[in-house]
Structures are given as structure tokens and as C-alpha cells.
Amino acid sequence: MENVIELQHIQKSFNSFQIRDLSINVKKGFVTGFIGGNGAGKSTTIKMIMNLLQQDSGTISIFGKSYKKHEKEIKERIGFVYDENIFYENITLKDMKRIIKPAYKRWDDKKFQHYVEQFELPLNKNMKTFSKGMKMKASLAIALAHHAELIIMDEPTSGLDPIFRRELLNILHELMQDEDKTIFFSTHITTDLDRIADYITFIHNGEHIFTKEFYKIEEEYAIVKGTLDLLDRETEQEFVALRKTNRGFEALTANKHRVATVFGDTVVVEKPTLEDIMYYTKKGW
């Protein structure tokens, strides 16, 4: 399968934070959810993918091309939605369109108009009167109007009401009917991913923990609950993370089947949510 985004051995250091040997592939034609806690490095990674930040070492290729030689070609094919405001505040959406439109070769006015109507965006009001949700919709309308093949979104659903969040997911779902489109988006509202994500990429503390097909996560990972007397040095090795209380233990395993053979019926095995996985990985215990 073809990779649209390939990060290889990326290193990036800041004063108090670093990304270490990060390698991520995003597959063409799928939705990849990008998860991790606050400060895990999601936004930094997205900024490097957009070439807003340069890595200290390692290579980044988008559509199989590097930014060094093909910057314009790559960006021509990317649609972006950011968490922060990126619009000039004192002009209208109509003027904003006037600024952005000539940057793209494949701009489609009809399509833009279509989404502006669908999202009920006012064309003649200053951008500063737009709410966060409206700005996000405006970004999305722009991303969709230039026939982007790759849509990159940084926390698109944060600060949005549940109704629009669901609308957004429906739009993305519709978009994915086209097999050439790829969506990569970061979020910490993991329930958004249940509906739409094919792959999950999880990073923690600037390190890549895993990239897996969504359904495989459920097949492999499990929450295990049992009494403390089941634990010893050997059985504790079965878990990614373990939490003991005086009533028993709760743990996360990355190998559900093995747990079944080791513990048999003595433990309760539950399906984990993405949140469980994030929570246990973060804590580590």
C-alpha cells in the first residue's frame, strides 16, 4: 500500500521537550487518527508535516516527495485545518477567499460556494466575528474547494459542539468515498475516531507507540481485572501497565490471547477504549 506521509527517524529538540526517532507512515486512501495526550508532540509533528517547522534530523516525504525540491507541488495537494486562528481578522471571508484562491491551481469556486452554503457561513462579515467553529468550517471549506488529496487537521473537533462534530464526521465520511483521498487528523476526543478512523497512530512523550488498524487494537489490547494473588513477577510481565488497589488489580495488555492462556477464567477481560490505552500508557505504573 502506498504511503502518503512518511516520517523517518525524525528528531526535534526544544528547550523542554523533544521528539525522538519518530517514524510514522500514513496510508493513502484511509483516515488515520493521530492521538496522544497534551504535550505528546502531536502539533509539533503536524507542523513538521506541513513544513512550518524543520526537523533537526530525519526525513519527511509527502506524496513520495521532499519539501526541499517540491514544496509548492506538495502543498498544492494538501488541505489544512488548524486549531488556532490563521485568518486576517479585519477582512471578510469573501476577501479571504480572494487571497487564497489564486494560490491554488485547482480552485473550484462552485465547490467553495457549496460548502459555504452548507456550513451557513457569512461571506460578508469580518473574520473576527466568526466563532471558533465557524473558522474551522471556513478552513474546511477552503480545504475542500481546492480538491486536496490529503487533508491534515490539528484538533479539528476541539471546541466544537456535538452536533457540528457529528456533521464534520459525516462530511469526512462522504469525502472518503473517493479512494484517492487521505485524512490525517489529531484529536484527543477519541470517541470521534470510533466512527471514522481506519488507522490509529499513537504517540507519547515524543515517541511513536504504535500505528495500527483500528479493529486490530480491539483484537490485541484488553483491560484485565483480577485479584492480587494472581500477580507475581512473571505474570506482571504480561502487561503494558498495571494498577494495583487493595481490592485487586487492573491492567492493560497488548496481547489478549496470551493473557487468556496465562490466566484462563480467573480474570475478567474487557474491551479497552482508546482512552484506556492512552491512560495506561501514560501512567505506565
Next chain:
Amino acid sequence: MLNLILKDILIQKNILIIYIATIILYLMVNVSSVFIVFIYSIVFVLSAFSNDEKDNANILLNSLPYTRKEIVSSKYIGTLIFTGFFMFYTYLFDFLLNGKEVAVLWKEILLIMGLVMIVISFILPISYKFKTKYLTIFMMVLFAIYLVVVKSFFPNFNNLVKTVVQNFMTVQELQLYLMISLLIVLLYIGSWMLSIRIYERKAF
């Protein structure tokens, strides 16, 4: 690239009328047109620059299919174009309002372009390197130093400037003009390259 230059006009279209109105006002009280064009060109470029900075527009521009080289170059080319516009406009109104003859125009054009290019050559790299708010502080300090120095050492500094400008306008040697123009162009290109280097290393 042209789009980026047009963008700088578009984001200021609401205050364009203020620019135009105040220029007419200045002309009516006989402020020198060289001075007007010089100030307005610089203000226009800096105002566009601070708009980009204030509204996170650098993130937008860098996510659009533009290279960083193009984004910086649009400011340097734009400066020349905007100065040209202000010059045309100011001279037109100067002629209409005051009936000024436009005989020695080419020397004035050279003077204005030269002054704008020198100032922009210093301001843009500083603005790309630091935030423009530091530039304001920098300008304030510079202005204070200027006032102190002028007050204590050159009491008739303004006359001095006038003499230098008048000399510049009356010198007949073409070679001198060519030499100075060449130096300014070199300074401008150097500053341009420096700004590209600074901007390419920037993180957003």
C-alpha cells in the same frame, strides 16, 4: 508572487481611504512630496507586515503553495511597487492641487526610491528576525538618540539635511548618481537575501 503583493493591498483596503485622504491633506499644507511618499511607503509596508504577524497569517501563507523565498520576495518587490503607486498618486495630486511643475522628476524619483530602499533594507531583516513590537522599541530608542544628538551637537541639523538634499538634486555628474544607485541596489539585494535566510529558518 503577484498574489502576495495584491494581498498586502487587500488586507489594508479599509484604511486605504485614510492613506489617500491624509496625503491630500498634507499636500494642501504644502508638505514636501518627497517626504510624503517616503513616509507613506514605509508605513504601508510595515503595516502589511504587522498584519501578517498579528493574525498568525504566516502559518496560513506557509501552508499555502508558496515557498518562503516567494513570501519574503513579495515584500521586497511589493515595496518598490507600493512606493511607485504612492509616488504617482502624490505627484498627480500635487500637480492638480498646487500646479507643481514636474521637470526634475527623475532626480526626485531616485531620491525617494533610494531613501525607501535604504530604510527597508534595515527594517525588514530586523522584523523577520524579531517581532515588530521590538522594532517599535528599536525605533523609539533610535528617535530618542536622534533627538539628543541633534539637539546637543547639530542644532541646525534640519538645515544640514536640506543642504545635502539640495546638493544631491543639483549635482550634475551622472556618474555620482549611478554609483550611489548601484550601492543602494546592492544593499537592497543583500538585505533581501539575508531576509530569505532568516525566514527560511523560522519556525511557526
